[in-house]
Amino acid sequence: MSPEVVVRARNLSKVYEMGEVEVRALRDVDLDLYSGELAVLLGASGSGKSTLLNIVGGLDRPTSGTLHYHDRDLSEADDEELTMYRRRHVGFVFQLYNLIPSLTARENVSLVSEIASNPMTPEEALTLVGLGDRLDHFPAQLSGGEQQRVAIARAVTKQPDVLLCDEPTGALDAETGKLVLGVIDQVNRETGTTTAIITHNVAIGGLGDRVIRMSSGEIADITINEKRADLAGISW
């Protein structure tokens, strides 16, 4: 019995029009995310990883193609429906963090936990990412990596059905990177959250159930790992 498909994308294309120039960020991409899996997206800079994840997370709309969350067709969803989809089901770690500068770390996380149905407390979430002692710092008072970890705490706090992380370890040293990946791995294993991680780090690919390689807006190939590697064995 094959595992249940949580997110099903078919023929996704995304074209950015900039005056006379057209950028084809995605070309006819098909992607399934399976329940409880951890998928790792690899690919060169500009290959369309963020664009794909943004569409899957309901942050953006494809130029063409369809998107289903379970049986729900999100291709034609209006703004209201997409908002509810993000609010109820998706946890997102943004590549640019997008923290609110006027709110502390704890408050940035509360912002999400307050509108979630079954959240962990902001303190729990921040402790998970190793920031239990930085609760009341404003983003400007945190290092780049710490800001990234607040962004991750904000994504996991609501215990989402789908967790999408755009380069969650980009700004982190190996040690902290492992801590953060451990948190994501733990959330994925313990709660069965369907998870997708974008990374440039090929080594991280071993952690996932599948590795999806993108190139020039297309999925180049998909590798299935027989066994997920242990975090301890990964180095970069």
Add this chain to the structure above:
Amino acid sequence: MIRLRALDRKMLRELWRLRGQLLSIGLVVATAVTTLVTMRGTYEALVRARGEYYRDYRLADVWSSLERAPNSLESRLENIAGVADVETRVTWYATLDLPWLEAPGQGLFVSVPESGRAEVDDIMVRIGRYVRPGRANEVMVSEAFFLANGLVLGDTIRAVLNGVRRDMEVVGAAISPTHSYSVPPGALYPDDERYGLFWMSEAVLGPNLDMEDGFNEVAVTLAPGANEVAVIRELDRILDPYGGLGAYGREDQLSYKILNDELESNRTMGTAFPMVFLGVAAFLLNLVLGRLISTQRTEIGSLKAIGYTNREVGLHFLSYSVAAVGLGTLLGALGGVWAGDAMVGQYEEYFKLPTLQYRLSWSLVLIGGGISLLAAVLGGSGAVRRATRLAPAEAMRPEPPARFAPGIVERAGVGEVVSTGTRLILRNLERRPVRAALSSLGVAFSVAILVIGMFMFDGIDLMMDLQFRVAQREDLTVAFNRELGIDVRHELARVPGVTSVEPFVMIPARLRSGHREREIPITGLEVDGRLRRIVSEDGRVHPLPMSGLVLSRMLADRLDVSRGDTVTVVALTGLRQTELYPVTDIVDDLLGVAAYLNVNELRRLTREGLRASGAFLLTDGVRDEDVNAELKRAPAVASVVSPATMLESFQDQLDDSLLIAVFFIVGFASVISVAVIYNGTRIALSERGRELASLRVLGFTRREVATLLFGEQAVITIFAIPIGWGIGYGLAYLVVQALASETYRIPLVVSMQTYTWTTAITLVAAAASAALVRRRLDRMDLIAVLKTRE
């Protein structure tokens, strides 16, 4: 303890962070609300107080003067259909001997019932008491005269009543709605030192004037629903055999008309100014809040991305609008209480309405706050909608610059000669031309408001100059208390110090054209007269034609006649002849309304020989005191008015009320400039903070970075100034049109000085705004700005 949601905390913190900007926007609202609440509120208070005054002191609805009628006629008047109450009385002009003044004074004596009060046209005793029955020498004087002459109760005033000198004891000072505006005959403005009202018991006054059992003035009130025109016609019919001079309603009664004109222009100002201010405030709220919220684009995107709905995001950001407008409305209401009291206090002195009191009108506060809130919410929600319409993925990224192509200025080759800094400034302006234009328009409005606040001084200066230096070139205007033979000109010319004499004739008349008519004195001037000339607002002297009427534009409009039309003139003296005259000329004059006729033609109309009602005199300027003394001794002289004195009293009157208005207007305009420029700069700082911080890190000095930031605002301000002049001129035109009344018309002129002042004030406001932001720029924490990703 209340647990605040993170979103609410963000709101409070943001409101605090933006306090300077929100306060400056709030102040715009505050000034607009204050203006509305004060000006319109004052008007409402005046109307209320006038109504109470007229009701409590029973101002008549129709009056008529006549030569003499027996008291027995009163019952016939009471029986006229539509008449409620009738009061008959005796009025008489008398010369006053006021030893402390150089020139003789003049008094209008009015009889009052000996016991009880007048049923119509009552008076209000403000100092002292009412005259007592049987006391032949008691008199009550008008309060203005009492105060202007520093009288005390018990003082004696000597008057020449019907050729007999009488000493009278002042027992009270009073005001009356019938004479709320009292001017000496032949003068345009009150002269409270030399002219006053004297109320005496009818039992005393009548016999003194050979008016025992008779009257020469009647005042009636109308029953509800009565037809004024019919009553006037009936009064005229009954009084005609008794020398009736024509009954007239309130619209033609001087005091009523003046007060009504004042209230009309007060209403115009009290409506137009707040509307302009509210309109500008609404525009600014829309603009500034829109821009302010636009800078929050990435946050709006982030909030949406993590699952907040458009509604939640919208309400959150609308808190800016609500906070600014709420604060502004509150301040505006407080300001209104203070300014309203002050303004009404000013008017108290001037209008003398006993119950005049300012009351804060909550409905006006709500109107002002409501309009502002609407504008703020529209502006804010527009910006929120623009941001929420974007997919969060896009909104979360900083907005890309609009286009990358070099702009017009650079393509025109200017780029080669200007520095990189200037090029950056120009490029920023060119990339967002609409935004720059709207900001310029915002500043232009403040310039325009300054122009309409200040141009009035220019207009009044010109009006004074034309009236008192071009039109009225005489040193003294002498009015006789009856028509004198033309020989009087030689007598006057013989007075030592008098160098030139030009007699004039002035007779009461009714002008009619079709169904429109108007009672007004006709002034007869000599064709070759040099002292009193007819001058239009462009300064042109209109020569008096040999025949035909010259009318003020205001009067011509009221009669609906133009040059060449024919007007029926009924003389209201003597044999009451009727004659048709063509309208030969119409003048756009500035003060009062007048009808002029060649003096010889006027004499033909009255079938009288060569007579004079008064004369214009030129003196040698050396023996003026002697001239005054000499004229004062002449029993036939009713008044001596010097245009110079009139000029002074007129200016005093206007300056007081205008100064307050100008204070308001300059304050408001400054608030607008600061709001636009300060907010513009702050917003530019928050949009380009990273860029500027990077430049600092790259080695640019604070000064260079500041130049980049402020250069854009400087260009916006400089463009705004001429635009503001243009808008201001247009608004000034509207103000002039709206303020035009029979009393005066302010000409539309804007002096160089006004343009200079408006520019100076705007530049100071811009510099002050820049200084405020400069501090922030200097203290900018470079690391913090560069570290946080938006």
